[in-house]
Amino acid sequence: MSVPKFRSTRLVVSRIFCSLLLLQAAASAAQTPTAQTLTAQTDTAQATAAEPAALVYPFLDTANSRWFYFSSAARPFGMVSLFPDTALNGEWGSGYRYDETTVKGFNHIHEWQLAGLSLMPVSDHRPLSAQQADYTSAFSHDNEQVRPGYHQLQLSRYGINVELTATDRVGFSRYQYQPGQPQQLLLQLGGVQGPSRLGHAEVWQIDPHNLAGFITNQGTERRVKPVKVYFHLAFSTPVQQLDAWRADQQFANVNGISGDDAGLRVSFNSSDHSVLVKAGFSYVSADNAKLNLQSELAGWDFAKTSAEAYAQWNQTLARVHIKGGSLSQQRRFYTDLWHALQGRRVVSDVNGQYMDLSGQSAKVRQLPLNAQGQPRFAMHNSDSFWGAQWTIATLWPLVYPQAATALGESLIQYGRDFGLIPRGPSGGQDTLVMPGVPTTPFLVSLAQKGLLHTPASELLPMLQKNHSEAGLMAKAGYEHYSASGGGLGYYLKRGYVPYPLPETESNYGSHRRGGGQTLEYAYQDFALAQLAAKTGDQTVASKFLERSQNWRNLFDAKTGFIRPKEINGNWRTPFDPLEYEAGFIESNAAQATWFVPHDIEGLAAVMGGKTRLLNRLEQAFQQAAKQDFTAGTAHAQEGHPEYRRTPINYGNQPSIQTAFIFAAAGAPEKTQYWSRRISDTVYSHLTPQRGYNGDEDQGLMGSLAVLLKLGLFQLSGGLEADPIYQLGSPLFDEACLQVAAERRFCIKTFNNGPDRPYIRQIKLNGKVLKRTYLLHSEIIAGGVLELQMSATATPQQASQ
């Protein structure tokens, strides 16, 4: 198995064992409370957290779902994420949307820029043409059960009960039809499925129990090349008949179908009215899809598979073990942790084959194998790493180091394949999502934490290339056909990227915002310098350290803000520090000014000293508090002309480090106060309507919420030789991280409470600590951090 598995301690195993027994006895025993039942429960303080997976609230924020946001029948990082789609159109408005009233199919793959095969059981006597045109079914949340690894609902139009579970690469569905009614299943091979319009598809029958085929995700602005997704379907009962359609033609009694806008109806006649479907997937071939299916799910025991999926989630989530807090806080915490593991799914097969579409023609590639003949890691699909330095780059290495290694090595492997480490690989190609090279700090942090197989000396030139005119720093977002929108030439020559870039040269690419680009490049250059230093290459280190000071060229002493500069060297005028995207990426100058995570000393200096910096930051937080530190409660609201005029926004990545700048500037108590406020305000909800107040972005914001609640943060993104964690204000009485197979690091708080965010005393392994940060080595060694909490700030503690 190439998908990372997380070994549990003996303690966790025994608990899981009980769960399995329970699950096998009654599949619905471990039912998660639904949105409806939650409010009826008493939100009492909890001692030890119950089974973590049982605490996950899958409906969180699902009224605002995007295609890949939700999850139910899926494994951690599994290729398959099978769930009902209540909306189909577009990347941001599709997937499982809580308030939509009909199911429009059950797609097996919900990933960044990718969809898979959508199945839809139906049951009536209408002709195929009518079913093809109108097949969606109403459903009710009242008859719905969701837990990690499992989903059940009823299609009220057809009287079909649907249950879903999955292994890594296989979706497993059970349909219970009404007695005496037709047993039908539609395969949707065309149309729009979330981010993709589906193009040419093929399906062919192998025998009465097996079909195989592929759909094609047509190219998008981001993932420009079409991607085939192969599948192999195995049915528990023989196919009675296949009927097909293509556009407005219907074909009776066929053995397959192909083309654009096609579909297939499979008819069964199961004596117990139940049909089980196993759907194996691969991006390489139908043969590999079959291999994946046979390797992962040979049998037909649905309850067992569902129980195993749940147990795997439970083991995975139990790597962070909490005590204390309220039931709501515990539930939200494990929901955040669960979300931290959503997305960035595996795209390689059990045999280590994967598809490379970066060149002229498709190449099937092979991952390196270990001594047991297993792939050493898996290849991942991934949205951007923009903001990863404050989210998954901290959380995953701490709690899921194997996943962090797999993702990092996957990026490097793509780099070898493509010639450049990608920004966001999807379908075997780079989507070029977002600006700059945010993979650099991610990979450097992994290198510093000893989590890469690839030696730093091999990685360094790959990163250097990406920071050159031949690399991604020269490209704007999605700039597939030129290399001018990154403005790197100007950055190298003049020390900043102008805003606007001259459209006489090119109008192509997104996020052509010179102010934001300059800040991000400077930080990424700093990260590269750290890796150069690690390899002993002082020349490269000096060069990029020097480039990392380019942020200074945009600091306008007169206004006190980072301010966009035009190509002629003039400040952009007029200047409104709260104007959205006026030179900054999904941000404004007020937020962006804080984006110097590698040089807070320098920022304080240009601002006139730490005191002035702290006062300004305090004012910004007080201002932002008035609208709950966000630009609205959902991604759809972020464009609101008033909401987005906020100086701090915890609903999107650009300013989520700001609460920890207090500590870096000598005021850790303010970090403790504001980070707790944010945790309580932004990441405390437990309803379908509100959750991340913006865009969760494939585990980024889930990770952030977990880190805030653990009270651990890496302002620099963990770039130091022994990476530093700033302490925030832990929420729970105890949070133990499984930092290695037999080692835990526990954060215990005493006298903690809703109004007691301040740390009065810190002890590490029994000894008082006179600083408010920890080193990576200290945490990974295992041990206990004991924090005495307080309702009032303690005068100046030692700071970083």
Place this chain on the structure above:
Amino acid sequence: MSVPKFRSTRLVVSRIFCSLLLLQAAASAAQTPTAQTLTAQTDTAQATAAEPAALVYPFLDTANSRWFYFSSAARPFGMVSLFPDTALNGEWGSGYRYDETTVKGFNHIHEWQLAGLSLMPVSDHRPLSAQQADYTSAFSHDNEQVRPGYHQLQLSRYGINVELTATDRVGFSRYQYQPGQPQQLLLQLGGVQGPSRLGHAEVWQIDPHNLAGFITNQGTERRVKPVKVYFHLAFSTPVQQLDAWRADQQFANVNGISGDDAGLRVSFNSSDHSVLVKAGFSYVSADNAKLNLQSELAGWDFAKTSAEAYAQWNQTLARVHIKGGSLSQQRRFYTDLWHALQGRRVVSDVNGQYMDLSGQSAKVRQLPLNAQGQPRFAMHNSDSFWGAQWTIATLWPLVYPQAATALGESLIQYGRDFGLIPRGPSGGQDTLVMPGVPTTPFLVSLAQKGLLHTPASELLPMLQKNHSEAGLMAKAGYEHYSASGGGLGYYLKRGYVPYPLPETESNYGSHRRGGGQTLEYAYQDFALAQLAAKTGDQTVASKFLERSQNWRNLFDAKTGFIRPKEINGNWRTPFDPLEYEAGFIESNAAQATWFVPHDIEGLAAVMGGKTRLLNRLEQAFQQAAKQDFTAGTAHAQEGHPEYRRTPINYGNQPSIQTAFIFAAAGAPEKTQYWSRRISDTVYSHLTPQRGYNGDEDQGLMGSLAVLLKLGLFQLSGGLEADPIYQLGSPLFDEACLQVAAERRFCIKTFNNGPDRPYIRQIKLNGKVLKRTYLLHSEIIAGGVLELQMSATATPQQASQ
């Protein structure tokens, strides 16, 4: 070079040499008379034909063009057929349509189910979005020159003079822009191009002089899998800028583009205002497209390439050398011969690589090479062989044996690749065009004529498979996803294919016309029996000879017609022998009744003797003569409810053998009379409005016209061990066929004339011949056939 070349005799060479000199002196010297100039010429009797290529009238029937019908800048069987498209939508209404007034691009590939890259030079200062939306240009036939291998016209909207020529796999364009005006070229990567909607495309810049990329022909009902066509473009002058669009977005200054509905504008700044573009093509890869370009067209001499193309056509056409007849007759004859060589173009590369898309994933395959390292033959794209037994199966082996071999071996090679010899291979897959297995008589005839490399013993089991339930005889037209529409099970069990086939089993596939299917299968079974006999396998021969008598099961003695039978064994009632497609394929019972080419004796017997047969056939011809032996003057008219109630139709394949049934039934003088009438009536026009009175179908009807005018025909399709040619009524005083490098077979007529269709005496090599047929061996040996013509029929001659 894998494309067949035809060596000329010394005589022809010397004439060609003169042409080359003329052409090099002035590119327009060999200008073909246009439709306009024709009527002004005197249609006098001609002695020796002038340069054959100069006699070709390319505009013939172009008011009714379909996508692949026209040709100008192309070589015989060349992959590239570059010409202006005046209509773009659909297979049957697109290509060069004479009466359309605007040029909508210059596509390089016009083939059965395939389009290539369309280029469109433009020249104005409008923004790209405006050019993208509206770029077509008016043109006038007054400023247009077309000859085989060359096309010139002026785009009046832009003042651009366009000239086109080609090698086998390279299109060569010269654009002359107005001084001081923009020099722009649009690449159309999306939209509809004839038979194909284009899907995902990619273009990338290699250097200032070179671009490469591919377009994708999305799947159609016929060619169900998408087909990529790769190209490599070389420009005579450096690219100044590339701008692109995709859907409604425009991108300035890019180095490529990809996606659906995309396009590219290339801007130049050539000092002499002229831009030359060489476009190499391949179905395998962009690298192969480049290799094809470099191998075939290294230089930039447009006039030389154009002259070579013309010379190659001239050599090819000169393999039939005629004397006598009128200028119009000579022009029409060489136009027919030229059309006999259109379509069925090469799809393999100079290195012998070709694409096989028949399986789950694309496979690049390699043709066998000869001792010189050249491919032994080329792979061909091809529309159906339905009717080929009376057209190309006779003409090509006689005059173009290398082409016949290449096409035959290409079919067999596909058979090895696909598992079945295809009906109509396009884009490396079988389109399953039309019913039955019309490739069987084609291949058996080639085998009998000694024109296949593949031994008969290897071919036989391949054909047997195609005549079994596992083969194409089990499938209706385009029946890709089942094998029931062929009705073969019924044919084997009950001796006929019912009409209608039960739709409870399946409604899928075209041409599900049991009457026609039964007749065609019986004939094809007869062909297979001949091959079995050739290999000495009498068991197989007997089995298929027996099957070949199945036509008898549908002869209704009461009505005297072949009549459809229902599944229950009842005759289809009511029965109207002139009703179109009522159980017969693009035909009616009156026409179809004659479709027993392998058993005229048997047909005469069931009709009550030869005299009754001859009387009925005579009546049918007299009836058909009233509407000129066709169902209208164009394909678009064939559906006319009255026209199609004809008992004989020479505008489509099903009854084009009928004139030669007279001879087979003992009345050769009637064959002479009616075949001459048809030749004079159906295939005598020389206008854009009328030419083949139906569908020329990739050389089929052109071949038929040539054969009628030569007075040679093969009623059985040439299946005999030494294949038999029935004599018709030759049109010219002399027609010499180049049957081998140093051997000619000349058909000379004496006292011939418009009203002298009858043959009074036959001499072969000086000896009187007492029969009205020749053997293949007699013709191939070379020699002279001398025919004394007469205005009156001579009493009974020897018949076959």
